[in-house]
Amino acid sequence: MxxxxxxxxxxxxxxxxxxxxxxxxxxxxxxxxxxxxxxxxxxxxxxxxxxxxxxxxxxxxxxxxxxxxxxxxxxxxxxxxxxxxxxxxxxxxxxxxxxxxxxxxxxxxxxxxxxxxxxxxxxxxFMPNGSLEKFIFTENSLIQRQLGREMFFKIAVGVARGLEYLHQGCNTRILYFDIKPRIILLDKDFCPKISDFGLARLCPNRASIISMLGARGTA
Structure with missing residues (x-):
């Protein structure tokens, strides 16, 4: 045996x-x-x-x-x-x-x-408030009012800061190819966090051109 x-x-x-x-x-x-x-x-x-x-x-x-x-x-x-x-x-x-x-x-x-x-x-x-998608693409007015214009603006700025960090702040540059509301997750304070890095690519900081094969992201 x-x-x-x-x-x-x-x-x-x-x-x-x-x-x-x-x-x-x-x-x-x-x-x-x-x-x-x-x-x-x-x-x-x-x-x-x-x-x-x-x-x-x-x-x-x-x-x-x-x-x-x-x-x-x-x-x-x-x-x-x-x-x-x-x-x-x-x-x-x-x-x-x-x-x-x-x-x-x-x-x-x-x-x-x-x-x-x-x-x-x-x-x-764990992100208790789920994705940004459910707050944008919904007919429920209560959910939409839960955030409001000011909070949506803060979320947009947070996403931009996250992308800036990936592209400029990391020791190894990370190129993100699939940004969309579904992959923006919200914590308990509605702070946005970029997720789902399956299509991302690592890129040397000094490189200005990166070769890509095939389509990227969501149609």
Whole structure:
């Protein structure tokens, strides 16, 4: 039985490396280079525990679902589960590598991630007021009046400051290609935070031109 166990384990690991060696090597190299800046790595079992087996769903996107969770220290989090076999893992690497480098009041904080075989997840700070989209595209006048013109202006300025930080304030410039109301999240004080860095690109600060292949962002 012991021999069979190790044979199975070896076969599983071989399959994992055979299917996805490039993303694994890229992720490990990125974590090594970032050192203390790297967000915490969790197992898929940890993710299931913190979400209570994905009990409360917050939303759904093309990438997969977002679930409400809680860390051991009591902090609430939003857990973004990426669909299996979704692309080649490029968006996952982009998000961990880019948002993991940031520290700004208008950028959502990436607290951790999970990369275990085909299981991928991103653990973010929880934003109790959800996305800006629901406050803009709604026929409910009470929701619209909840913010008001002055607050909308502050949110717009906050988003602009977040983008300025990404483009000019980081040691490594981060180009953001998909800004829209749905990815602007609001905390308890309606402070806006830019999220969803799957389409972002790292760019050397001195570079004035970056090559892009294919369409970016949302049609």
């Amino acid at each position: 012991v021999v069979l166990f190790f044979l199975f384990k070896r076969k599983y690991l071989f399959k994992f490396w055979k299917e996805d060696p490039e993303i694994h090597e890229t992720l490990e190299a990125m974590l090594k280079n970032q050192e203390f800046l790297a967000p915490k790595r969790y197992t898929y079992s940890d993710v299931k525990k913190m979400t209570n087996s994905f009990k409360e769903k917050l939303g759904e996107g093309g990438f997969g679902g977002v679930y409400k969770g809680m860390l051991k220290d009591g902090r609430r989090v939003a857990v973004k589960i990426l669909k299996e076999k979704k692309g080649n893992g490029e968006d996952f690497i982009n998000e961990v590598a880019s948002v993991g480098r940031t520290s700004h009041v208008n950028i959502v904080t990436l607290l951790g991630f999970c990369y275990q075989g085909s299981k991928r997840a991103l653990i973010y700070e």
